Amino acid sequence: MRATVRGVARIGTALLVAVAAAGAWMWSSGGADAPVASRPETLRVVTWNICGEAGGERGQSGYCPLRDRPEEKTGKIAALARKHDADVITLQEVCGGAPGSHMDLLRSALGPGWSVRHAEGARPDGETRCRDGLSGDLGVALAVRGEIVGDRSLNALPPDPKGVSRQTLPVLCVRVEGWSYTPCTTHILPGEEPRVGEQIAAVRAFVRGEDRPTVLTGDFNRNAGAPQLAPLVASYSVCPAADRGGRGAVTYHAWDPEKRAHSFHELDHIFFDRPPGVRNPLVRCGVDEDLMDTTPNEPGGRGPDGYSDHAPVYAEIRTGP
Known part of the structure; x- marks a missing residue:
């Protein structure tokens, strides 16, 4: 969806204090199913805005x-993995x-060897609880195949001045046992x-x-060439x-009911560092457009042909020479 979460950190001195305060890592002990630590030669990353709790009708x-079917969504996420x-x-x-939230169900769907973290956000009304009977709180999440x-x-969005x-x-980051990269994810406010x-x-x-290479993913609500x-x-x-001319990749579909017209946009990205000694770290990059709903959003219209209004973006990145 094009609208989601906003925050409390002021830019300037207050922001630096907030970033410093959030900079301490919360250390966790390994679970019984945690795999033996290993450093992947390439890092395979998938990011997806699943529009997990937006409008229902x-x-x-x-x-x-x-x-309203979190089991189907999490099953598709596991299949994508x-x-x-x-x-x-x-x-x-x-x-x-x-219990019963997307992240709870995803732990079971992914199986042993995966670790999951979630960071809570709030809708414009300030509420964090997912709506209409869904379990848990709204936010962003990271799942990694490792410990x-x-x-x-950190809540990175400044308060609404009005x-x-x-x-x-x-924005959420995790460290994984044995990995040289830190994965992070976020969701940026739409608009100007x-x-x-x-x-x-x-x-x-x-x-x-971070004191190491990072991968930053998410729904940035604008194309990579945007100022x-x-x-x-x-x-x-x-x-x-970044495509500074033409449509570029398609990761989001919207339906305009007044104009009865489709529009397609590139909103979701994977940003990544180039590790020392690697000239071209990107092995592959793509979009699973077939998982994105492209049907007209009309009352009584035919059912959707995808699982979200966004498509997953995937990349494989070399982590060393």
Whole structure:
């Protein structure tokens, strides 16, 4: 969905204090099913905004396919992990923190050897609980095929200066036993208001606090060539590549009920560092467009042909020479 979470950190001194406070890693002990630590030669990453708790009725603004069937969504996420032999799965607009939530179901669907973390966010009304009977709290999540030994998160979106919205949008990073890379994920506010740039700066500062290469994924709500994403494009390589002319990759579909027209956009990206000694770290990059709903969102219309209004983006990245 194009609208999700907002935060409390001020840019400037207050933001630096918030980033420093959030910089401490929370260390965790390994579970019984944690695999033996190993450093993957390449890191296979999938990111997907699953629109897990947005509008429920066909024809409503923000309608989300299969939002009331978390078992189907998490089953498809696990199938996607197997298809791409993924090491990292990152998700946005996902419910976690309670039995029966997306993240609870995903742990079972992925099976032994996977670790999962979730960072809570809030809708514009300030509420965090997922709506209409769904379990858990809204936010972003990371699942890795390995043992998570540390995690940290920060609400990177400054407060609404008009005081209307109480949305929060977290950035979440984890450290994995034996890995040289730190995976991170976030969700950026849509639109052109000034705090979008402030949020992106806060996310960049938070992720750049790492002392190792990072992979930053998520729904950035704009194409990689957009001026607001320039700080990230200048700092990282990106999949799909920044396209300064033409449509570029398609990762999001919207239906305009007034114009009765489809529109397609590139909103979801995987940003990554180039490790020392590696000239071209990107092995492959793509979009699973067949999992994105492309049908008209009309009352009484035919059912969706996908699992979200977003498509998953996948990449394989070399982690060393």
